[in-house]
Amino acid sequence: MPELKRQKTRREALEVQGNDRSLAARAAWLSFIGGYTQEEIARKLGLSRVKINRLIAEATEAGLVRVFVEGNAAECVALEDRIAAHWKLDFCAVSPTVGEGPLPLRTLAAAGAHYLHNVLERGEKKLIGIGHGRTLDEVVKYLPRAKRPDVRFVSLLGSLTRHAAANPFDVIHRLAEVTGAECYFMPAPFFADSMEDKKVLLGQKGLKDVFSLARAAELYVVGIGEIGAHAHMLATGMITDKELREVKLAGAVGEVLGRFLDKNGRPVHAGLNERAVGIKLEEIEGKPVVAIAGGEDKPQAIMASLESRVIKGLITDEATAKTIVEAIDAGAKAGGLQRAKR
Amino acid sequence: MPELKRQKTRREALEVQGNDRSLAARAAWLSFIGGYTQEEIARKLGLSRVKINRLIAEATEAGLVRVFVEGNAAECVALEDRIAAHWKLDFCAVSPTVGEGPLPLRTLAAAGAHYLHNVLERGEKKLIGIGHGRTLDEVVKYLPRAKRPDVRFVSLLGSLTRHAAANPFDVIHRLAEVTGAECYFMPAPFFADSMEDKKVLLGQKGLKDVFSLARAAELYVVGIGEIGAHAHMLATGMITDKELREVKLAGAVGEVLGRFLDKNGRPVHAGLNERAVGIKLEEIEGKPVVAIAGGEDKPQAIMASLESRVIKGLITDEATAKTIVEAIDAGAKAGGLQRAKR
């Protein structure tokens, strides 16, 4: 009886704005929430069934429809438990992987948006710090529109590339749009060109204010970066090849809030780390920090950031979680059996 | 073979409770977020398609699946649904409010014109009865010019003030102009001065003909009047201050087709009600009657007229609809509390 559909439709983009869009929303509402069949909707709106079908496809294509599934599969819960126990996390959420390739963005976005939506719904956190990254960007895209004028978001790091171009994965603007909340961003590059530059930047009144706001946040939501070939900071020109090699050489395996960490979760010694413009990990240690990350390239980086003990909650996908748990097991075995075998 | 079977069933029996729901969640996730067909999921999980279908149904039934539809239209549709369900209307159309003050004429006019245009386009209704009022007047102004020589419109009430001056919000003339349709109006005042006058008027051949035409209409489009300080009947001198006070005293909260109704939708006992020259509500009960009304002052009047059960369709604006739905909720709550008392 209650019918719902998934969004598999192949419909070309470039939909007309305005009236069409609202008709599409109307049709989608009647279909998904109202539970009417497309034929009923067609009759109701005086259009053909095919037209309704296309309108609904358009609406889902345009991202007007958000679906959340509560409750987790048993396997996922098992993974959650293992990970949460191993790093003493406050919580860990593993969402089923749906085989969408190396970067399970959709699953992560759905899971992350679900979490964030719940946080906002609950209304306990009034000031929330936000990191950067492709995944977070996707999370916000998936977040249902709901006005939250009483919540404030604050960016935790610089928002610009060093050439003052906007960082394409700066999340805060989209958040402002979606939630109607007040949003503070850092008018500074992600990495300063030099320590001197950084000092000058940090001396700015405006930036200082945002920093103190960032320190006061009640919840931090961050992404985790990896430093392999697909590192998005490299792809977006935020750092150079040379800089990446440098931190790698220093032992880095992952990045959180612009700080590169070694496999024990300690910031590596490298110029880049010093030049990052953003809140320091030490400053938020002990506060609720939730990371959203996943994908084939991420396990190492995720484990490193968990080792840092700064992160208190993790949202990831099943495949990544599985890899991580296997790594835990391998580690335990090696430690316990003293590599007796193999 | 029997061995295997038994083992399987035993395991199932042991794990049914937890497993079932999480399986359902997983199936639902794969369907809604992953976008797989039920058949693909079945293959993936090694179950029959029907089983998957039932798991997903179970998950949605259990409220594990939550769907959000964005867009202004979505909220409007939600309101439509509530109102239509509460009064068992054939339809309800809520048009987005764009903050144009206490009387959202533009939005109402656009919505109403859209509806009327559709009706005409469809060409099913050949004889349409029309009420009066500022809103209807505006609706007709918005109506696209399209010749409809095969449609006839008939006014449902007197067109003149009692001094034989033309009623400024008589809609029928403008309709004639716009559609090129044949239009019949009632050459009589809105309210007769006395019952004797009314009898004389009703005895006129011309008026009788229009009345029988009005009774034969296949669709009625009416406005809803309120009786507060802004009542347009007062403003246009159609009724006197004294008369208004009289019907108010009798419990009236709104007016439809010249009949003043109490909050239960019943005509109040007052001389004015008897002296109205126009079709009676009883005469059109059960036929398609559509009301177009909205604005800050109208919710009470609208609810009263819906209570009368005469109106089968409502076109209103978002703000008004919201107020009405809140009133429904408040009523339900009061009822619920009462029930809880037992």
Added chain:
DNA sequence: GTCTTATTTGCACATAAGTTCGGTATATGA
């Protein structure tokens, strides 16, 4: 143990959704 009752299962069919394709309306430009 046997019989009864309740529940679950999957088949086959009924209904609904999604897609293709060819025709039609509309716009564009020579």
Added chain:
DNA sequence: TCATATACCGAACTTATGTGCAAATAAGAC
């Protein structure tokens, strides 16, 4: 003006989803 490109539309078809029903299985009852 006509020819061409383009978007749009809906009938007909394909695929997917939902359901009635009967057989199979489990759970009780005695």
